[in-house]
Amino acid sequence: MSATQGLLWLLALIALGLCLKRSVSMAIRAGRDGAHSLVRVLPLFTVALPMAAFLAELVPADIAEGYLGPESGLRGILIASVAGGFIPGGPFVSFPLVLTFTKAGAGVPQMAALVTGWAIYGFHRVIAWEVPVLGWRFVAIRMLAGLALPVLTGLGVSWLLPWFPGALVRP
Incomplete structure (x- = not known):
């Protein structure tokens, strides 16, 4: 334990x-x-867990490393921030995908931006729940206010990472 x-x-x-x-x-x-x-x-x-294990074997390492790898820098953080919003479902889908990308070579700042983008934007949730219940105006204000947060999270993690080596254990 x-x-x-x-x-x-x-x-x-x-x-x-x-x-x-x-x-x-x-x-x-x-x-x-x-x-x-x-x-x-x-x-x-x-x-979800076996799905993540199977996906980890299917995601080409060169794609994950090229677009989301540690060397992708700000570009990778931006891609991950937007991609996070399009990951459907709850944590049973998103977190195994983060492990999948990590195993395939994605960087820690990029994965932090992806998780933050998923948490803030979650377009599937926005369309199915937020807009019908809270209305477009509220959703637009909320999303605009949080627009930079996934990118700032990725940059913040880049800055903090030297003090937290091994922050995301690669499976």
Whole structure:
């Protein structure tokens, strides 16, 4: 078990203790909700992780390195920032793709920009949820306000990377 997993277990046990302190029925309800979420999420993992492993073998290293590699610099950060917005789905799709690109030679700043572009833009989410619920005006203002964030994230990671060697472990 990693330190992160241990910390999460500790926090879960503390939360369980707090629920039990309030009422046993609250703890049972929370446990049932957690189990239902696990049942929903587990099938996604069983598909997403092998998909990422297969994609990692299919993505040509020269393409990943050329467009998104550490030497691609600002151009690679810009490409990754835009590409991130077009990655459909949730973290079960996007994070395995980041691992796929990393294994194929993508750079850490570029992958940070890609994840940030996915989180901020997520065009599939914008079209399916944000525009119908919140309206075009709100979405336009939000997206314009965040326009530079993926690029700034990639540049910031470039600057910080010397202090964090091995920041993205290559699988």
